[in-house]
Amino acid sequence: MSYGISGIRFGIEGADEAVRCLRCIWISHIHADHHTGLARILALRSDLLKGIPHDPLIVIGPVQLKGYLDAYQRREDLDMQFLDCKHTEEASVEAFNSNEDGNTILPECERGDSTMFARDCMRSCSKKQRSPVKNAAAVPILRSLKKVLLEAGLETLISVPVEHCEPAFGVVMKAANRINRVGKTIPGWKLVYSGDTRPCHELIQASCGATVLIHEVSCKM
Numbered sequence: 307m308s309y310g311i312s313g314i315r316f317g318i319e320g321a322d323e324a325v326r327c328l329r330c331i332w333i334s335h336i337h338a339d340h341h342t343g344l345a346r347i348l349a350l351r352s353d354l355l356k357g358i359p360h361d362p363l364i365v366i367g368p369v370q371l372k373g374y375l376d377a378y379q380r381r382e383d384l385d386m387q388f389l390d391c392k393h394t395e396e397a398s399v400e401a402f403n404s405n406e407d408g409n410t411i412l413p414e415c416e417r418g419d420s421t422m423f424a425r426d427c428m429r430s431c432s433k434k435q436r437s438p439v440k441n442a443a444a445v446p447i448l449r450s451l452k453k454v455l456l457e458a459g460l461e462t463l464i465s466v467p468v469e470h471c472e473p474a475f476g477v478v479m480k481a482a483n484r485i486n487r488v489g490k491t492i493p494g495w496k497l498v499y500s501g502d503t504r505p506c507h508e509l510i511q512a513s514c515g516a517t518v519l520i521h522e523v524s525c526k527m
């Protein structure tokens with residue numbers, strides 16, 4: 307949701323409060339309609355929290371987004387930590403949870419252009435078992451993310467590679483059962499957001515058992 311839409315929904319003070327409370331933003335891919343306005347929100351949060359102890363906001367996104375945000379930060383500090391979506395793929399999260407040793411294993415398939423060969427490669431690679439992506443620099447951010455998720459009542463946040471531009475991701479968030487104030491069990495839930503994608507094996511698998519699936523669009527590219 308952009309800041310402008312937040313203002314319509316919550317009013318200016320409500321929108322500022324929503325921005326102030328942000329702890330993590332997840333971006334699916336680099337197309338402008340999915341991240342335009344992000345830098346403005348980050349800069350505003352930084353202003354609103356001046357003089358107040360806080361942690362940098364965690365931005366999870368495709369690697370190209372880091373380049374954009376780093377370039378922006380030459381003008382203005384955005385008070386954020388960037389985490390590549392690949393570090394939040396299932397294999398990477400499992401590796402992080404089981405062993406925080408920071409070794410680096412790159413994925414088997416490196417894809418960088420939009421040729422027919424690359425697209426075919428993307429389809430076949432996406433069906434392979436994904437290798438964990440390890441990077442020592444990501445470990446403290448993954449720890450911070452774990453803390454943020456815990457505080458939000460979430461068990462996991464997993465990025466799922468989908469078939470759109472490269473790279474593009476969907477996301478799965480799970481909340482555990484919880485007990486409310488009167489001792490009643492509130493069931494957990496699983497939310498899946500597709501991002502932009504055409505029909506995609508990984509997303510179908512990731513959506514199994516979802517309480518809610520939010521599916522943006524399906525198009526051929």
Ligand SMILES: [Zn+2]
Nearest residue numbers: 335337470502
């Ligand atoms: Zn798109």
